Amino acid sequence: MPYLTQTNFPRLWLAFQYVIGGTTDKHRLAIERYKGQRKVLEIGCSVGIVSQVFLKYKNIEFTGIDIDDNALAFARKRFGSFNNFNFRNISLSELAKTGMKFDYVLFAGILHHTDDNAAIALLKDVQLLLADDATLVVMEPEKLRDDDGLLFRIFYKLERGEFRRHEDELKDLICSTGLKIKYLSGFLSAPNALPFLKAGRITFIEAVLQTGIN
16 A cells, blocks of 8 residues: 555554554553653654553653654644653754653664664664663564465565564664663564454564663
8 A cells, every 4th residue: 555654644544553553562562661761762653653552651751753744743633632742853863962861762663664774873873862771672573584474475565664674683783783682572463453363573672772781
């Protein structure tokens, strides 16, 4: 569906993600390692699909950034009554110049849209925004395996992104920027409308600054 995008039809895109996308699994993983940190940053927040799971935490200061003005405008409408949620069109490097630091930072399905050089640049830029004891969470759809069946291949056609990586490739990419891996796991994902139907695989990584490791 090349014309159904967050830019062209943000409301339909949101509905599509809640029916076909693995939003329930993404929500669960987004807070898998969350321990009540106050200042939260989501990179590539789109229309606030993953951001929504953080509404249950009343004392956080949530910032979502993206480069899509239409998606951000829709997110601002959705979260308009929550003064502690802020959505901005700003790059990581520009955000770093503000001096802001975050305790919990989330890349939710962004890096498979970027080649290795661009992904490394993002991972280096984000380190400028991490507080000393901050947690960085990366969630990415894994590259198809040779033995993955037809169902996986059909659903992967719906997931845009030319640079999916195997678990080890993503781990090596993150470590190459000087970050330290604290936790790594793979999870099978299902479309929301068919929670019993496993049709995707997500690599989940928790990383920290080297100085943040005990």
